Each structure stands twice: as structure tokens, then as C-alpha cells.
Amino acid sequence: MKVTIETRSLRSFMRLLEEGVILQVPEGLSVREALVTHFGMDPLYLENRVRTLFLNGKPVDDLDNTRVLHGSVLALSAAMPGLLRATMRRGGYYAAMRQRSDPITQAPETGKASGRVILKLFNMVAQDLREALFKKGFWISGERFQTFLKDQEEVLKTVCIRISADGSSLSLSDLVLMNFGKDDVFLILISSPV
């Protein structure tokens, strides 16, 4: 199902980005290829703004030799405070203070089959990229979307202008009551400030 929501406030949907949205990406791309070539991120933005990057919960230093596979969870953050920031940031001096785990050495896949990755965006990166990502659209599990809608219904009532599902208009309360079952939903959010 494809759901489109026109909203006064994209900020009200930010939690979706923190928890992660599903995007399709050819398998075996490097992290840099996935973000720049496939998702269209400005290479300078990746270099300068995205200071911490996790793949499956582990910090990534080498964007060119770390591969994104089907089911990977990729999380992006801007510079952050504290010792964590110093130890987790890419190539940081304090990288020695991380957990002692093997570096990520997933073998490159060459099949280029279409895979699905979960992309999480935090803090300033989420703020910077939300509009483009929301407009382009992403997949989200129906179950999680339903939970989000129920949790946020009061807030969403005040910001949602128009909603459509597979081309048909519907109200927020109808959307909240909709049963998506195990299916994923493709969600597009369009900013329409008053």
C-alpha cells in the first residue's frame, strides 16, 4: 500500500527516521556508494556533516570497503558530544576506546540484487535530510506504522492536511484504524506549511 500524507509539520514524523525506514538498494554496494550514488547524498555532506556512521550497530571508519547487504541497518549522525562522540566518530583519535570487536569485514557481494536496508537518521542529519527523504518516500512495516499512528494521533490531528491510501482520500482516524497486517507500507510525506 502507498500512503501519502500532506502535513504542516514534518517534525511530527521525525521519530520514524530515528527508528529507521526501509529503503531498497542494490546489494554489495559500499557504504559510500549506497549513500552517494544510490541515495543521492552530496559527497561533501557525507564527508563533513555525517561524523558518525554505524552499520549494524558498529561504527564505520572505512566507507569504501564496508559493504551494505540485505537487512543491514545503517545509522547516520552529525557530530555529537561526549566521549562517545570522540570514540565513535569516523577515524577519530579515540577510536581505540571502542569495544574490542573485529572490524567490519563483510565480503563484497557482486550480485547487485535488490536488497532492503534500514536507514536511521539522527539529530542534525535527520533535520537536514528529512524533507528530501520524506518526499522521495520509503517503506515502513505496517505494524510499526500503526503503532506510530496510535501513539501520535493527537499530534497528527493538528498537522495532517490530506491523506490518501492507494489514491483514495481518507481521514486520519480511518488511517489509524487501518489494519496493515504483516505488509509494509510505502509512505510519502509532503510538507505543506501554512
Add this chain to the structure above:
Amino acid sequence: MDKILRIDVGAEGGPKIKLTDLGSYAGLGGRAMTSAIVSKEVPPLCHPLGADNKFVIAPGLLSGTAAAMSGRISVGCKSPLTGGIKEANAGGQPSQMLARLGYAAIVLEGKPKDDTLYKIFINKDGVNIKPDNSLKTLGNYDVVEKMKSEFGEKIACISIGPAGEMKMSAASVACTDMEQRPTRHCGRGGVGAVMGSKGIKVIVIDDEGTAMRIPKDSEKFKEANRVFVAGLKKHPVSGQALPAYGTNVLTNIVNEAGGYPTRNFSSGRFEGASKISGETEAALENERGGEGSATHGCHRGCIIRCSGTFYDKDGNYVTKQPEYETVWAHGGNCGIDDLDAIAQIDRLDDDYGIDTIEMGATIGVAMEAGLAKFGDARAAINLVKEVGKGTDLGRILGNGAAVTGKVFGVERVPVVKGQSMPAYDPRTVQGMGVTYATSTMGADHTAGYAVTANILGVGGSVDPLKPVGQVELSRNLQIATAAVDATGMCIFIAFAVLDQPETFQALIDMINAFYDLNLKADDVANLGKSILKNEREFNKAAGFTPQHDRLPGYFSKEKLPPHNITFQVSDAELDQLFNW
């Protein structure tokens, strides 16, 4: 800052005031001052709540000047929680005001003859101490309101709540912020209990009629401050992330790294993290209180503004923005994902005068013991209220996680030297584990924070993959942090200093211009080393051995999900930390 105020609370006829010059303490501020006085004047084997312990308050070296971010105040004593030396610091208004009044330190000494509570009033005309038993059992908010009605709206207060009066080992010392709310706490180590043991409920400071402290070289100082401020503003952490989201911006990151201690350190991931993240918290504050509610400074001269104001659903003030450690301690660590409940607990902590980290860790242990279920916010609130009321259970909880774990037979108690660990699991960030284990303060995340060792020139190059690297990095961070704690500067300047050598140089230039000194980076490192040396020697004399520089055994045995790792730094490596 040319004098020390000493108050003998045990003197015949009531507390007696003595003003002394700085003597051998000249040139010290903040943690350097508190640790120097405690290590020189307090017998290490004394009882922390007895006559021989001293309670020391010291503004930083640059407090009271026009230097941005210079409003931290340190308090020091022998800790009733750890049994070792303690320095805890906070923001708020008192540091700037005390410094402008010329006090480099206040020392409370002796033991009261009876249980009379006193208030101290300090202004440009001098110091006045009066008994005031009407303050007994009052929370910090009510104490401050009473002081405002008595002394006016322009005061700052340093006070204790009921937890301090009851001499609980988790008791904090509250400092008022710009809105005269007691929201900034010298939290760790039970410092509030020591202030309570001296029979002092509140110190009221009025700096009316004073001026900013004047540098020896005003032009150089002004220029250095300009460069310093520009550095803080341009840096993405101090200039963007912290103002926008506060320290709680860390929740999502630490959680993603698998290092977010969840349900009493039994997992490194909390499924409710996004509901209590800095991003969510800031959005909620701005939505309820209007744009800008999530960006606020804790003292005049703060330009980072990592704090904010938390309102309830109806727009009423609840508390200041609960920061990362608090949200973690009362949130993920207890399985709670409700920001309103966490804010309510933060307000109770501030009012009773309890360290939020210690209290959250204690409730986590209590939940593991079965006193409440993980995730039960209402039960957590009720447990904190027990502390405020001083019930039998409350007195156990108010003495921290170690005591609570002992009383209820819990093995998984995340403490070092009796003090609870903060919001980073040492299995995921092993270097933090080294700091927790070896810090003179007990488990303390700020003890080895983030001033760049390579800029300070004390780090050298280390192989990041060898065990010795962990220890050396932690050592350098501890040295650097001790030095910053002496300046009165907020530790969050460290991010700009970390990345921008010119910002670090500007900090040194400010100190040099103010005091007409010629300090170099090495001198800053030496200051940090001398502070740690004082503290370490005190702890040794208090009975600490290498066995106290260890994490609880389960961190080396229990694998932490999701990465399923243990703490791997060996005891032999930990024992090398202070070998410089």
C-alpha cells in the same frame, strides 16, 4: 578572588566566621582548590559525616570574569558514598557571584553542637549566619522561594533538600539557575550529606554592588574570549547539536552503538529509546513551551545553551530539560519510555536534593530485586517519593545502588568505589570502563571526558588496537579533565577544544591574560596531573588499593547484547593508569 571564608560550625556559641588569605592555595580554583584543601586538611581516615571532614566550595579560576562558559562551581569533601575524595561540580549562578564577591573558597568545618539548621547570607558587606529551623525538611524549591522572599529576587542559592538533611549518600547540593530555580546540582558522591552534616541548609549569595573581575591585560583577555566564543559557535557540537537537542542527543547514538545500559545494565539496547531521545524531547518542549524552549543556558555567560525547559501537557513548568544522564537513569535503565514521568522524577530529585544518576541506578537495582517492575513509571515515582519522605525503604534507596543491592541481595550492581556508573556500558566503550575503574571519584563519566590529549601534548601516539592504548587514552583524558575542572569552564567546551587548536589556545590565552601568566599546554597538563596526584594520595591513605580500581566482576563475565561482548581490559593494565 583573594580570600577564603572559613566557617567553624562547631564553635562555642554557634558557627564562627574566619576570613583568611589564600596562602599556599593561591592560583587554584575549582577542583584544584577543593582537592588541594581536602587532601591537605582532611584526615583521610575520618568519618565523612564527622567533625574532621570539610566541605569546600570553590568557583573556577575564570569564574566571575567576562569569559564565556566560566560558571561552573566545584564542591569537595571526603565522600560518604565512595569513602574517597570527592569533587562534584555544577552550573548555575553561584560561581560567578561568589567569584565577584572575591571568595576563592568557602570551607565549612567542624561539627554542629546540635541539630539547629543554619542559613548563610553573603554579600559585598560581609557574611551573616543565622539559625532557621523553619527550613527543616523543606525541598530545594521551597527553600529558594523562602530565601527570595527574605533576600530579594537577585540572589543565588546553594542548598540541600531533605536528602542532605538526612545525610543520605546520594544527596546532592543544588545551585540556582538564571531563573532562581534549584535545577543545577553538584550531584555525585553524596556531597549534600556532608553539607547537611555541617548543619547548613542554604548559602544565599547576593553580588549586588560588585563588578566583573578585571583581567591583568584586558585587551588580550577580550581578544582571547572573542576567539574562544567564535570557536564554540562554529563547532557543530557546541554550536548546533547541543543547543538544538541538549546532551540527550546522545540517546539514539549510544543506543545504536549497543552501549545504552538498559534495565539495570542487562542489555545495551532499549527498544523505547526514540520515545525519550533528545530529538523527541526537544520537539516536545518546543511544542509545549513554544519555539526556543529546548535551548537555554544554565548561567549568565553560557553561549552553548544545552539546557531547556520542560513543560507538562498544559504548559506548566515541570523542571529544567532533563539531560542525557537523567533521562537514561530514570528512563532506559529502568525500562521507562515516558518523558513526562522522567521529568516528574527529575523534579523530585532536584527538590529532594538527590543525584539523578545514583537514584536512577538505584531504582534499576531495586527493580531487579523485585521492588517494582521494569517499565513501571508510577512505581519508580513512588520509590523516589519514599526517599523524600525518609521512610525506612527510602533511607535504603537514598544511600545509593551499592547499599540497595546489598540490602536486597542483588549481584548486578553497577558501581565502582560505591558510586553508580553513568549512561555508557563499559563493555561497549572499553575506554570508559577504564575511566570508571580508575577514576579517583568512583564511576564517573566526566572524569575522563573529552579534551584532546594530542592537543595537550600528553598523549603521544598509541596503537589503537593494543590494550595499553585504552589505559593511556583514559589517563590523558582524566588529566585533561581535571585541568578543565579547575578553570570553572563547562566541560562542553571540550568539543571545540578537541577539534580546533585555536580554541584551545584561546582558553590558555584567557587564563594568561587574566592572571598575567605564561602558561603553555604542558603546564595545563601538569595542573591536571597535580590534581589527580593529590586525589590519588588521599584515596590511598583512606585505604584504597588497586583492588578498588576494578569494575564489578560481572562486566567481565556477562556478555552484553546486542554485541555480546565483555569488558576485556586486564587488571594489570588498569594498574598502569597512574604510572606517568
